[in-house]
Amino acid sequence: MSFPRERVEGTRRSLSGLSIRDEDKHKSSSSSSRDAALSRPKYDMRNETRPIDRQGYNNSGKGIDVIMNTYPIKEFPTKSVHQYEMIVEHGSSRVSADEDRRVFRRCFECETRKVNFPDAIYDGAKTIWSGIRKESVISEKFEYKGGKTRGAGMGKIDLFGKQVTFRMKYRRKVNLDVIGKWLQKEHKLDDSVIEALNFLDHLIRDWPTKQFFSHKRAYFFQSLEETPSHKNIAHEFHYSLGAYSGATCYRGIFQMIRPCVNGLQLNLDTAHAVFFSRISLLGTMKGLTKAGADDELARMLRPKIDKQNVRHSTSAFLQLSKNLQGLRVQPDYNGCPFKDKSFIIDKLLDASASEYKLMITDKSTGKEKSQSVADYFLRKYNKALEHPHMPLVKMTKEGVIYPAELLVIKNLQRWPFKLTDLQTGDMIKYTAKKPSERLEHIRKCKTILNHDEDPSLAHYGLKIGQRMVMAKARLLPNPEIQFGNVKHNPGTSARWDLRGKKFYKTNTKSLNSWGVGYFTGHRNDINSDQVQQWLDLFTKAYKQHGGKVTNRPFICKMREDVGEAMKDLFTKTKEAWGVEPQLLVIIVPSKDAFVYLRIKKSADCRFGVPSQVLQSLRCIDNRPQYSSNVLMKVNAKLGGVTNRIIPTSTGSTLRPRSIIIGADVTHPALGVWTPSLAAMCISNDVNGVSYMGGCQCNGAKVEIISKENIKGILGPLVQEWCQTVGQKTQPKQIYYFRDGVSDSEISGVLNIEVPAIRKVVAQACKENEWQGKLCVVIANKRHHLRAFPNPKDKGSDRNGNPLPGTLIDREVTSPHGWDFLLYAHAALQGTARPVHYKVVLDEIGHKPEELENMIYEQSYQYVRSTTPVSIHPAIYYSHLITARARHHENVNSSDGPQSGGRMPHERSLEQPDVVQTKLLSMRGSANNLPLSMWWV
Structure with missing residues (x-):
């Protein structure tokens, strides 16, 4: 089986049902505008688009009960x-x-x-x-x-x-009284409602912020060991990421007030964050440098002395000094007069305790004499240093220095560095808890927060219930899967395999001119015989799945320089067949992201040819299942699709002459000043299975896609659809699935992106105005709502997660508008997270079961997986496009990746004057790469 990669859940900010400003979003303003902007949302409420009304509830499938991780707010303050x-x-x-x-x-x-x-x-x-x-x-x-x-x-x-x-x-x-009126639809959503909810949002944070370590709406408990009632569970709330790594993952609690259909609710959920381990500073230094022992650390930090007897700090010393800057530590040794005082590290000194001299005044004689730091601690505190040759630590407080071995980290301080692969594995192991364990943790945290004894809540009159909300849900019927030769009903397992199945649509042209290149001279490399063995199984499997293969590929070894190696492979394959290659397969010995970047950049932008990168160890292992999984991707790149769904009803069927558009904008990490990337893709067949898409720079951290980008990306794609799928007719309906926008940005989608889409479609159809209908759906996975099925309903899988097809549209949804939570996938581990869909425009006029069931059923049409995906495929493809388009940035390949999941050690707080405005275009060729699924 092949499973899609689902994003790992974090503790990022959630915006659901209402936009409430986080504390770190405050901006300074001029005196003339300060009063209007104070404690209000960052957008102008007068331009906010009114949400469309909910068109009833979905009654298809089977009714089940689920426990939601929300608690009803019984009373809230109404006085001003x-x-x-x-x-x-x-x-x-x-x-x-x-x-x-x-x-x-x-x-x-x-x-x-x-x-x-x-x-x-x-x-x-x-x-x-x-x-x-x-x-x-x-x-x-x-x-x-x-x-x-x-x-x-x-x-x-x-x-x-x-x-x-x-x-x-x-x-x-x-005026807090407007909250109740707004919930009862007696008051519109305006600034007064936002201000009132903003107060409640900070009221619920007030007491926990004073008691625990807080990060936005998440709280982490650092003193449970000191509380008798919680001492026996304290170990459950933290986990060291590797032995002596210096990093510890803490499990805390997230809480936020949510406006819901039945009133206000408090959303409680597990939160995770990585902190410096509360250990000795020396242990942290070993973790940051990956030194196995104290002696090894001392050697790494010891300065080099050249022939002129000049000392030079090592790179390890300089990097460690930078990484420790700003860390708060406390001295801890027998006789220490400052055990309750903390200091902030400024830097490491390029001198050890045995070398650094202090001028000490002799009280009996009044004379000063020189004394090493090591001797000072021995004589004054009878403390013999175990590591007198280790660098000293200088504090920001003038004149304060300490040996590292006498310092400890006590309070929680965020870990700012990227985790290693081992640390990431440990963190996933710790955070991926089964639903029953997550539910138990939430209940324990509810006890620790102790809302009934919260003095701030008591003073203002906010009371929270003790039992979680029980919601009415529906288990939607799953679709059947249509392959080229058979149908398959996956049932509630939501899994299938490709044994004995032909692809629903295979490559449009027989595979005649293709090449295979492989790297040698590395660990885990592959030899010529193994390539031939893999190729035999690969071509045999493709033919069994219905693929058309005429010739065996041209095969060659690839040189060390990736750019030159790709040029050789392309040129020699072209010479061998007399035409440009239809496909290049590259077998690499490792998962080096830089090598992958250069391969894809060359294939996409230099040569315009579909490419597939494979791991040598997987090819050597040569399992049929691996070949089938790879062939789903290869087949899609060559114009085919794996399967399509057979809708459960005519209402959930994609209507004739419909286009599905998916869009997403991704932003670089903090301190990385590469542009935001906007990706859009559109369906390329009548069933909404195959897609074509593009991407472009969208400015510096701008979420709303510009009109120019919509025109540049969508224009050629819509023209292609009209000529091929539409058979020279214009689309009647467009479904626009948009990911990643908060509630405050929905007006931008409706007022900027939607009119631009209409204009592009009209121009593509050579009309003054497009007369079709639009349906706009916002999808969001950045929320903290989770559902826990009732075991009596048999609505859970073997891990305790909701079955695929679980729909929640009552109790916890918004009091205004049309939104719903949908579990479309089966989680492999941990607690599954639903997608929160919000319908913000529906000119087509769907019934709930028509649109909601269609979204669920189409999740079974993801072309490179034998399971449904959690979010609509059009959005998933947009994610993939932006990830791949990062390789198209107009920079030298030798400069390495310019952005991604890394967290830089040194962040540039100032934005550069020039931010890249265009990506490299894909080369035009007979493969017509821009109009294919080049990103899968």
């Missing part, structure tokens, strides 16, 4: 609260919360605020709410004693030792 702005100034300059939030936290904790507003709720930036109204300005002046630390604001400003003025200015009255 008052909002204040916290203004911090240094001299005549106003300090922004983005520059140093610790200054604002220090101001919030001052006595003036505590006396005047003891019930204050703080958003972590510059907004404060209170039930007390005071029109007069409250102010205080003090000397700030903070300093730079790892995290927000580092490198932007340093107010240490400077005079700071703090003022609280009244801004507005926030």
Whole structure:
């Protein structure tokens, strides 16, 4: 069987049903606009498009009950609260919360605020709410004693030792009564509702933020061992990622208020994050350098001395010093006078405790004498250092240095580095818990949070129920799978294999001119005989699946330089057959991403030929199942499809002359200033199985796809559809599946992307205006809703996850609009996550069971898998297109990958003046690569 790669679940921000601003989204503003912008969403509510009404509920399939990880909010405050702005100034300059939030936290904790507003709720930036109204300005002046630390604001400003003025200015009255009216559809969604929900969002965070380590809406518990009632479960909440790696994964809890059909609910879910292990600093240093022992670490950090007796720091020393900068540590040894005091690391000193000299004043004589740090600790504290030759650690506090072996990491501090493969494996093992274990963890965390004893909730009158919400769900009927020679009913297992099955559609042209190249001279490489053996099985399997193969390929060894090797393979294959190759297969000895990048960039942009990269070990193993899995991809690249579905009803069938469009925009990691990429694909047959697509740069972290990109990507694809699939007619219906947009960006999709699509289709059809109908569906996997089936309903698989086809459209869905949760796939491990679909435009006029069942059934048509996928294939293909199009960036291949999943050690906080605006185009050839499924 072949399974699609599903994204690993993280603890990213969730936006469901409503856009509520996170604390890290506050922006400084001018005085003229500050009042209007204060604690409001970043978009203009007046331009927000009204959600379409729900067209009833889906009644197809079988009714089942599921437990949702939400708790009903029994009561919430309805009295008004008052909002204040916290203004911090240094001299005549106003300090922004983005520059140093610790200054604002220090101001919030001052006595003036505590006396005047003891019930204050703080958003972590510059907004404060209170039930007390005071029109007069409250102010205080003090000397700030903070300093730079790892995290927000580092490198932007340093107010240490400077005079700071703090003022609280009244801004507005926030009416909380509008929440109930909005839920009952007696009040429209406007700024007043957003402000009221924003207050509740921070009210629910207030007490946990003071008790636990918080990151946005997630909380991690670092002191459970010290609590008698939780001491016996403390070990369940953290897991070391490898022996002595210096990194530990903590399991915490995420909580957020969600507006739902039946009122407000509190969404609780597992959260995970990686922190520095709370061990000795020396242990952390070994983990960061991958040193196996203390002596090895000392050798790695020992400076090199050249022939002129000049000391030179090693690269390991410089990198470690940079990685430790900003880390907070505490001294810990017998007799330490500062055991409760912490310091922030500035850097490592290129001198050891036995070398570095201190000037110590003799109290009896008053004279100064030189003494090494090692001797100082021995004489003053009777502490003999075990590693006197290890570099010393310098702190940001003037004149403070310590030996690394005397320092420990006590508080939770985020791990900012990319995990190694071993650490990633350990983290997946720890985080991928079965549904029953996840459910139990949520309940334990509910006990730890102890909402009933939360003083902030009690003061304002917010009460949370003790039992999770039970929701009514439907188990939709699964479709049958149609192959070229047989039909197959996978049932609720949602799995099948390809034994004895022919592809529904095979390659459009017989495979005549193709080439195979393989690298040698490496570990795990493949030899000529093994290539021939693999090729025998590969071609035999393709023919058994219905593929048309006329000739055996041209075969050659490939040289070390990948670019030159691809040129040789292409040229020699072309010479061997007298025409350009239809397919190039490259067998590589490792999973080197850089090699893959260069192969794909050459094949796509230099030669315009479909390519398939294979692992040598898998080819040597030469299992039939592997060949079949690869052939699904090869067949799709050559114009075929694996299977199609037989819809369960006429209502869920794709209507005649319909186009399915999928779109996604991906952004680079923080500090990587490559452009955002916008990908779009459209269906290329009447069944919505085959697709063609393209990609282009979309500016610097811009989510809404520009009109120019929609025209440039969609224009040629729609023209091709009209000439081939549409048989020179225009489409009557378009289904637009859009991924990755938050609620605040839906208006951009409807007001910018949808009109641009209409215009492109009209131009492709040579009409002034396209007269067809559109259906726009937003898909989102970045949420924290999970369902746990009732065992009595037999609605779960062997792991306890909901069966594929589980649809949830009641109890936990939005009080306004048409949305639903859909489990379309069978999770291989851990707890399955549903996709949250939101229908924001439906000119076609679907019944719920027509559109929702169609989306579910089409998930069985993903061309490179023998299981359904979790999200609609059009969106999945858009993800694949952006991943592959990263290889088309207009940079030298020798520069390596410019973006991806890496997390840089050193982040550039300033955006460069020039951001790449165009990708390299794919070369035109007889293969017509841009109009094929080149990305699968």
